[in-house]
Amino acid sequence: MKVIFQIIFKGSLAYYLWVLFLLACIIQGLFSYASQFTDGLIVTHMRDSVSWGYYIGNFTFLVGVAASAVMLVIPAYVYNWKPIKEVVVFGELLAVAAIVMCLLFVLVDMGRPERLWHMIPGIGDPNFPSSLMAWDALVLNAYLMVNVVVVVYLLWSAYQGKHYNPRIVIPLVILSIPLAVGIHTVTAFLYSGMASRPYWNASILAPRFLASALCSGPAVLLILFQVLRKISPFEIKDDAIHKIAELMAYAMGFNLFLFGAEIFKEYYSNTHHLVHYEYLFFGLDGKPSPIAVYGWLSLIFSVVAFLIFLIPATRKNFITMNIGAFLIYVSVYVEKGIALIIPGYTPDTLGQIYAYTPSMAELRVACAIFGTGFLIFTLMVRVAIYLLFRQEAKSGGGIAEDAATVEAGSSI
């Protein structure tokens, strides 16, 4: 235990700065949340017309990251790569951090957060089976628990110097596959089940969620793996990284295809429902849309990243590949954070237009939640690196220092 404290509290200057930066993010956001808690959600720019905004957008994005982080490690497991346990551990750690952020984003979006217990079966009254939000809370928590159990067990085995028991790990990893698909599908259904919002009420929404998540999650892992293999004895070959990049090209290609199918249907049929796409990319009633810039940014980044990952020369060049990963991350973040939610509400169900963009309070609270997630991830990765590689490591101090670099890299 003492060693764990050392890993957490002792590190290089870069590590201290990184943690201080995260703590600063968290603290400034706590102030913002305190005023939201007392004054209400009026400090956000959400209103009756646009009743979900940036918070729920972030939640949706992070569900994708959580789901795909594990879905990516599944093939690694199935093809029986040698460093399988390390890959699983880091994928699941990312999933844990992402789910914690998801739950925090839902919490800050609630008008009465102290009543969260109303959603807990037994003491509360979750509306099963008809409420998708109730299902979402259930699968997210189940997924969180499975990942925590696997990670803790793997690390505990490593801590005791024993090999993990595959009879415990493999069923849980296999269980996490349908759960990973489940959390994202249920989140998509939360939107696509809303007959009142034609922009979301499309059966293609769930497949689009999965396709875009299979781009964004691996984009994070791609960078994380490169850093990890530099600073720890974690073995991952170039081939493996390029394979992931190739999978991302397919996922992004499929994502763009699904998006194109949606665009074709809307513009060719040219019904009243087209207004939401018009608002996303252009504007309505002669007024430019404040989110059009995000709509185009996301689309252009997706296409450029797709080309980078499609062409073998740029895919195999680490510089262009990392640029591609960055573009994908930004593109999916903007798509889920802005382009998914806001046009669904604009115009609203009675045809009225309320031009929503996130308020400073929303940005500050979101920043604090990302700070919390990154902090959890940083600490977990440092402990995990120590426990997994301590037999092979040269010295404890070296790892502690290096782990700071891991974080600096993964935060991109």
Add this chain to the structure above:
Amino acid sequence: MKERSDTDPHSVKRRDVIKSLFALAATYTATGCQRDADSLSTFFHTHFKRMSPEKLAETLARWERRYSKRYNREVNVSATPAQDGVLFGYALDVSRCIGCRRCVYACVEENNQSRDPQIQWIQVLEMDNKHGIDLRHADAYYDAEEVPREDKFYFPVQCQQCENPACVKSCPVNATWKDPDGIVVIDYEWCVGCRCCVTACPYGARHFNWTKPNLASEQLNPETEYLGNRPRPQGVVEKCTFCMQRARKGRYPACVEVCPVGARKFGNLLDPKSEINYILKNHRIYILKEELNTQPKFFYYFST
């Protein structure tokens, strides 16, 4: 390096930390009790439908106490149940409505909506004669010197009390439901403020308390229903209940009563001799967003 030991100095510190956390929690609870003697029992609230008759009576009395203290006048909070053999229906004559918004303001006064920020349960849409009933050419924020304006007609929208309500389906905690007389109600003490229902409603009928509602004592209507027009807390959703505090006692909703042109009709759909059934039989009926299969009990019609 020794990793685990019972004499680890950290364990002592940990105990201290836990102790101080408990102290903090106790202090918080204590100050909370001082602020309001009823706040703890409000936190550990029971869902309306699971309250025993004694518990319900106690809860209503508690709220009467709190409101009377807050507004410095007597306030009644009842929980009148739906009457047997009653299913409420509403009809609105689009050809008569002149867009004066008297219904909007009567509703606000009757149902204790927040005055600042303003919450209104009825939205009157101004539409163009040439476009017909088309929400893309509707303006809820028209500012007219005189109504009705030329080439315009008016289309008020409020909760349609759907037979198949999308809002009820979406609520994660069963805080909203359809009562036997067809009125969709909300338990303000159970609502978590997630706004799934606001998103699910195709009629923009649900309104969220984005901040603490403001209602002056002299503006308060003291005859309130627990699931209806009692003053709402911050952070929960509210909506039209066909003025259940009136309707369940045999009176017309405030909007029906105030309408200067008689465009609003209200009655019992199960009573074959009711005015609402006469209208449904003898006029052309328009259902807003009929294709969504929400099956509203709010019918638009055209008498001329």
